Amino acid sequence: MSGRAVTIAEVARHAGVAVSTVSYVLSGKRAISADTRRRVLDSVQMLGYHPNAGARALASRRANVIALVLPLRAGMHVPVLMQFATSVVTAARRYDHDVLLLTADEGSDGLRRAAASALVDGLVLMDVELHDDRVPFLRELAEPSVLIGFPADPSGLTCVDLDFTRAGALCVEHLAGLGHRKLALLGAPSVVYERGTGFARRTWEGFTEAVDRYGLTGVALPCEETFEEVAATVGGLLEHNPDLTALVVHNETAVNHVLGALRLYGRRVPEDVAVVAICPDDIAERSSPPLTSVLVPAEDVGREAVRLLMDKLEGRAVPEGTLLEPRLTTRGSTRPDPA
Amino acid sequence: MSGRAVTIAEVARHAGVAVSTVSYVLSGKRAISADTRRRVLDSVQMLGYHPNAGARALASRRANVIALVLPLRAGMHVPVLMQFATSVVTAARRYDHDVLLLTADEGSDGLRRAAASALVDGLVLMDVELHDDRVPFLRELAEPSVLIGFPADPSGLTCVDLDFTRAGALCVEHLAGLGHRKLALLGAPSVVYERGTGFARRTWEGFTEAVDRYGLTGVALPCEETFEEVAATVGGLLEHNPDLTALVVHNETAVNHVLGALRLYGRRVPEDVAVVAICPDDIAERSSPPLTSVLVPAEDVGREAVRLLMDKLEGRAVPEGTLLEPRLTTRGSTRPDPA
DNA sequence: CCCCGTTGTCGAAGCGCTTCGACGCTCACC
DNA sequence: GGTGAGCGTCGAAGCGCTTCGACAACGGGG
Known part of the structure; x- marks a missing residue:
């Protein structure tokens, strides 16, 4: 020792x-x-x-280390980030690789440093935004990379994510199947849409598209995260849409506030309003009532990202985009429309 | 390139x-x-x-990389973990070091592997429990390490943490100063106490000690994390202690449920019940009303841990234990007792 | 004027590993 | 019995860097 x-x-x-x-x-x-x-x-x-890792890396020109680049500021829910991180580490270990943690605040320079010094053999970037500075850089980089999330132009890259468009649609399909005709989507805080974060927009689109496809009426709103703002949003929504019977919530932080607000306005879940959330299972299970939800399969996404990166490291071809199919779990917050 | x-x-x-x-x-x-x-x-x-990092490491016998060991399962709130992680990375970069991410599920073997292969020069472990398997191992290890959190016997180690005993006491002092005489502490879920997680117990002790010191009455309870359990706990508490005027909440996940439960029982905050939370600032600020709180200074703890590790790497002597002084921020949830 | 301490630079010896080419076997095959 | 194709092993040449000792060149003090 x-x-x-x-x-x-x-x-x-x-x-x-x-x-x-x-x-x-x-x-x-x-x-x-x-x-x-x-x-x-x-x-x-x-x-x-x-x-000795250094000697091995020197002689074999392979560090057996991959970089995991954390987002600077969380556009996604933090516990989910953590799940990603641990699943990436676990998956990497199965390929006998370790994980170097980089934060986005070093920007492209940090990536260049890690790659050029042969500290890492490849990169996994989390929470990539639609217009991300690092994307052009990654295209040029000799070292392979995998993005979690899709930039506006994913050409020449390798991206993985949950199929949020499908997720949004899936929520609508579930509710439509239960007979709901008038739905609302409560999404991420408006700043997230302005920033151009892909997953928020894609859910919105999936929701809208499915509402049209089923001939339903739907309204989609951004949703802030303090209780008071949530209560105001929910209050306004109920007031302007008295026939609203179902809510899709894509905002992990706000979802409990939404339930609180519904309680406040005397609406019972699911009797008066059905609620479907897009959030991690643990949040859905811990809510009251437990929420029917589409989970963000952080575990799977992380594992898939590593698998793709390893394929690229071995010189195998990989698809540009990989979308993971969402799965909806029915819990206590949805039930056939009583109307 | x-x-x-x-x-x-x-x-x-x-x-x-x-x-x-x-x-x-x-x-x-x-x-x-x-x-x-x-x-x-x-x-x-x-x-x-x-x-070339490998060549440098080989020749200089220094990898310029430190390991950050994540807890297997979060005994502490996940966003706080994330703050730790990013602050450790940022601090390490200032010393020209990178951070290798390890998960606790490899146990001591993972640490040995990273250390023995000279992948890393030193280790930072997060969320160490009172009786942690890895502690004896770390004492033997040639590579220096720093623990975030205190095990039962910290001798021969280097540990950093917020002074939770002081934090618990500080909440009581604040409330006592406002004239409150009858307080309650809502802590972590009972499983956390059973697991012997140090910070939960220490807050409890600090609370109890300060209640005695000020000649107040206080009751301390574990607190689960679903809305219903929280509501039940809070309900029972109010029923059995009709003269209760102040609550200390040391549970980031439950704190919003506590506020919801108080609303449910018609208690206004702070008019009827004052609330002090021990939680990150963003949670306190986003609650309604904003909570007077003692924050867990994740940033500082991470930075301090890295500083200590660098000192050890340079062969400088460091103290066994470093406790960071808590600071209380007054917000809308506490006010002089109306009684 | 000589000697010696500084200052700035160089060459070479590793650091511990991977990998290439070489080589001696054994064995099947004709 | 000769030949060639594996098979199993070895030695040595790096991989790109740090660091040690050596050594010019230059002054300043005796």
């Missing part, structure tokens, strides 16, 4: 073989007799050998 | 000096004439040279 670290040379000596043989045993890049392999592996075990 | 990377040898050739001279210019470890320095720096600029 302490003192000088064990080197491959010591393992070789201990096992009575050449250094290169140890290397080949460990990498499996050449055939080695079962007998020799055993001896080497035993020595590795015995001496507690761990290959 | 693409093609082979620029090496120090190319810089040296371009500047007409020896490789070692370039190295010394860049590291500043030997005196170099202003003239030579200029030439070298120009060449670096011109060629877009970035030292």
Whole structure:
């Protein structure tokens, strides 16, 4: 543990073989007799050998590290970010890679630094915005990258995300199936739309498109995140749309405030108003009543992003865009329209 | 950008000096004439040279990377974790270090791997529990580490945290100063206390101690996180303690439910019940009314952890325990007791 | 005027690993 | 019995950097 670290040379000596043989045993890049392999592996075990990452990176021109670039400011809900991060780490470990954490506030320079110094072999960027400075840079970069989220022009890139358009539509389909005719979407705070964050817009479009397709009436509004603003929005909505029977909420922070506001205005969920949320499962489950929801499959997206990056690292071709199919879970907040 | 990377040898050739001279210019470890320095720096600029991290690590026996170990499951509020993480990254960058992200689910083995392979020079562990498996391991480890949070026995380690005992006491002092005589603490979910998470207990102790010291009456309860459980807890509390005028809430997730429950029971904040929260500022500000709060200074804790780790890496002595002083911000949820 | 301490620079020896080419075997095949 | 194709192993050449010791060149003090 302490003192000088064990080197491959010591393992070789201990096992009575050449250094290169140890290397080949460990990498499996050449055939080695079962007998020799055993001896080497035993020595590795015995001496507690761990290959030096720097030396390995230098010689093999592969750091076995990928970068995970966090968004500067969360356009998405923070716990979801965290789920992404841990799922990326877990997935990367399965490919024997580690994860270097970068924040977006270094901008493209940070990415260049990490890539040019061969600190990392590839990059995963989270929460990419529609018009992101780093996108042109990534196109030029020799190191492969995968984006979580879609920029306005995804050509020449590799992007993964939940299919938010489908998610918005799915909510409408569920509600339409229950007989609701008049729906509303409460979305992200308006600043998020102005910033051009893709997922918020895409949900909005999916909602609108499905409402039209089913011949329903629907209204979509941005939604701020303090209780008072939410209450005002919900109040206005109910007042102007007395026949409203269903709400789609795509705003993790506000969703509990929405339920609070409905309580405040004496509307029961789901008897008077049905609610579908697009949010992580834990929020949906912890609400009262538990919410029918379409979850953001952070886990899956992270894993998929890593898989795509590994494919690119191996030189395999990958699709430009990967959209993950949303799944809706029915819980207590939706029920056939009583009307 | 693409093609082979620029090496120090190319810089040296371009500047007409020896490789070692370039190295010394860049590291500043030997005196170099202003003239030579200029030439070298120009060449670096011109060629877009970035030292190869692996080679540097190999030769200097310093990776210039530290590990950040995320908790397996959040005992603390997730957004706070994220703040920690970004502040650690930002602070590390100021010392010219990068951050490798590890999850706790690899346990001690993961730490050993990262340390033994010289991937990282030191470790920062988040959300350490009172009886953490990794603690004995860290004591033995040659690489220095800093813990965020205190284990039961912090001897031989370096730990940083907010002084939660003081935070609990500070809330009581604030309320006592406003004339409140009968207080309650709503804490973390009971499972957190059972798990032996230090910060939850310490707040509890600080609260209790200060209540005694001021000769007040106080009751402390764990608090679950669904609206219904919170409402039940708050309801029971109000019923059994009709003279209760103040609440301390140390549970970021539940705090909005607490406010909702108080609304539900017709108690106005702060007229009927004063509320002090221990939570991040953004939650306190976004509540209605905005909450008087003691914030968890994630930013400061992360920065301090990195500073301590850098000190250890340089061989400087550091204190075993560092407690950060809490600060209370008065907002709309507390006001002199009307009684 | 000589010697020695500074200052600035260079060359070369690693750091610990991967990988390439070489080489000695064994064995199947004709 | 000769030949060629694996198979298993070895030695050595780097990978790109840091750092140590050496050494000119230059002054200042005796």
